């Protein structure tokens with residue numbers, strides 16, 4: 001993979017608010033990177049600065065080693081896709097998808113061929129003459145994606161493109177989005193506050209908090225070795241515990257029930273439910289920081305019921321060691 005986007009010491013300010021506080025980030029050509037973090041951490045501001053929509057107070061953004069400070073938004077050849085696809089409501093699907101090509105002066109026949117190709121890619125073959133107002137939310141975002149991809153942007157910037165959709169559709173579209181970006185070799189930066197979505201879409205995930213990047217790594221590596229509890233927390237780990245002078249982050253499957261006299265901790269079962277073919281036990285237990293509510297995997301001797309005491313132990317493959325503080 002060759003050199004693509006390079007962000008160096010980027011700072012974005014709004015008056016006295018520092019939204020992006022010295023970020024360094026590289027995205028190789030052909031790579032998809034997710035920016036993951038809570039609301040207000042500066043993800044959108046960073047994305048907008050890369051697009052050229054927000055000025056940098058300090059630092060630089062470069063593509064292929066060329067500084068973009070003097071290059072206006074429309075000359076960066078970057079594509080943009082937002083939460084609400086911002087389609088032209090008065091135009092049909094094909095006109096929307098072909099918009100960037102028309103602006104670029106692409107001939108009509110070439111344009112039509114490219115629009116058809118893209119509609120096929122996003123699973124909307126034959127939808128060209130439909131009114132965009134007659135589409136579902138998911139279909140609309142597919143049209144917006146086709147429109148953003150049509151001019152073959154050298155970098156596609158996606159700001160929470162799926163967050164207006166319901167959960168099931170979001171999961172499906174996240175997987176499809178990855179396939180489409182990979183199939184087209186598109187370099188992408190994908191902003192999301194949803195860790196599952198980040199993992200489903202990206203080659204690498206950058207975890208962001210309070211204007212800075214805490215860790216950048218491929219999903220499996222991030223999951224296996226978060227550098228801090230803050231990162232683990234964003235990824236969906238449910239607790240941090242001290243065990244034999246080590247700090248351990250406990251994942252959603254990091255606890256297992258045992259007989260009460262065997263486990264490291266003793267807790268009370270609140271309920272147990274079957275989810276996706278496996279049982280999930282909810283327990284109230286003090287893991288060291290006061291009583292909290294956690295999820296555990298049932299051990300061999302677990303029997304259904306509530307208001308029963310169980311022991312709890314850690315499951316190594318559902319936990320991660322955190323570096324010493």
Ligand SMILES: Nc1ncnc2c1ncn2[C@@H]1O[C@H](COP(=O)(O)OP(=O)(O)OP(=O)(O)O)[C@@H](O)[C@H]1O
Pocket residue numbers: 014017018019037038039040041042043044045046193
């Ligand atoms: N136009 C603006 N004027 C003033 N402050 C702003 C502006 N845009 C963003 N901010 C502030 O900058 C900080 C970062 O906002 P930003 O939108 O980049 O975060 P985010 O991580 O994308 O959040 P969200 O997921 O809620 O969109 C926040 O404190 C926000 O209130």
